[in-house]
Amino acid sequence: MKTNAKLIIAFSTLALAFLAFRKFIYTAKLKAVNMLMTQGKWKVNQYRDNGVDETSNYTGYEFLFKPNGTLVAMKDNNMLSGHWKSEVDKKETKLSIDFDSASDLDELSEDWQVLNKTDHSIELEEPATGYSGIDYLNLERIS
Numbered sequence: 001m002k003t004n005a006k007l008i009i010a011f012s013t014l015a016l017a018f019l020a021f022r023k024f025i026y027t028a029k030l031k032a033v034n035m036l037m038t039q040g041k042w043k044v045n046q047y048r049d050n051g052v053d054e055t056s057n058y059t060g061y062e063f064l065f066k067p068n069g070t071l072v073a074m075k076d077n078n079m080l081s082g083h084w085k086s087e088v089d090k091k092e093t094k095l096s097i098d099f100d101s102a103s104d105l106d107e108l109s110e111d112w113q114v115l116n117k118t119d120h121s122i123e124l125e126e127p128a129t130g131y132s133g134i135d136y137l138n139l140e141r142i143s
Contacts (some may be wrong), residue, residue: 020101029093029096033086036117037065045121045140049107050122050133057104060143073105080105085095095124 042065044058045080065071071082093114099105114126119141126135 029088030086032073033093033095033114033117033122034067036119036122037084037086038067040141040143042139043142044134044137046110046138047108048134048136050135054107057107061105063139071099073099082109095122108137110135110137 005015007127028032032097042063044055044061044063045055047055047058061073061075064074065084066072068084069083071084073080073082080099080103082105084098085096087094087109088098091132095112095114096110097112101109110126114127117123121138124139125138133134139140
């Protein structure tokens with residue numbers, strides 16, 4: 001009986017340690033994305049909507065991801081606002097962007113999966129759904 005109790009305690013301790021480690025990893029991923037996005041201004045380096053290159057639609061826009069979750073897009077003297085957040089969902093790091101649906105930037109309003117990131121760029125993908133193909137977004141830091 002004592003052996004079973006010791007095994008249960010050992011297994012429970014190991015399971016709790018695993019969950020704490022997993023939470024630590026997820027938190028580290030989120031901090032890395034948040035730190036990256038809130039450093040400087042960004043531009044759309046490449047945008048493909050269902051495989052069609054629509055990068056030129058975003059020429060001249062600069063994006064500022066603020067630590068409080070607000071997002072500002074500037075072009076010429078026009079400014080559009082939105083919101084952003086990062087999260088881990090089903091082991092995938094995601095970056096959610098939300099602009100007003102009436103804006104020119106509505107196409108960027110998605111829950112993007114983070115594919116890759118460097119100090120100066122982030123690659124995002126919106127996987128295919130039942131009614132659309134894969135969208136791809138590459139943001140590049142410009143300052």
